[in-house]
Amino acid sequence: MKEEEVPQDKSDLCKSNIKELIYATDKDGNYTTTLSTGWEPKTIALSNSLKEINERIEIAKTQVINGEMSPIYYFMELNRMDISILSSYVEMWKWRVKRHFKPKNFAALSDSILNKYANAFNISLVELKNFKSE
CATH class of the missing domain: 1.10.260 (434 Repressor (Amino-terminal Domain))
Known part of the structure; x- marks a missing residue:
């Protein structure tokens, strides 16, 4: 995934100002790291697991x-x-x-x-x- 395509969806991570480190490719095709506030599939999975725990x-x-x-x-x-x-x-x-x-x-x-x-x-x-x- 390209650096500019890293998802920044609203998630439970946003509430606590925590960002996740993601690997992506830069303009030259080299791997780099960038921060993400979350992405929808992961947010759904996290919400479901927290609901089950509660x-x-x-x-x-x-x-x-x-x-x-x-x-x-x-x-x-x-x-x-x-x-x-x-x-x-x-x-x-x-x-x-x-x-x-x-x-x-x-x-x-x-x-x-x-x-x-x-x-x-x-x-x-x-x-x-x-x-x-x-």
Whole structure:
């Protein structure tokens, strides 16, 4: 793509004044870099993925409120983590982290284990223990 053809469509990147570095060809046909504010197909894909993430967060919140899951599950979704990432942050086996998603098991956890989760989510122990739906 030629340097002057690099798309400058409005995207979510524009809202935060972030521009993406794109490779293009200059007038002489040599590769160079230029900045782009976004392009429509990428904007659509980004919007769709953010919508899906927000839906998963809302589902997790509802499950915690209904007593189906523990706050650990909600904060994992809120922080865009999966079970593998969370287990590596808290240095526990995945099967053990999954057990902590159950409210009964969560209630029995010690403060030292809960602190590992709180640190991984960058929240206080009190916030983790006393989940409040925003």
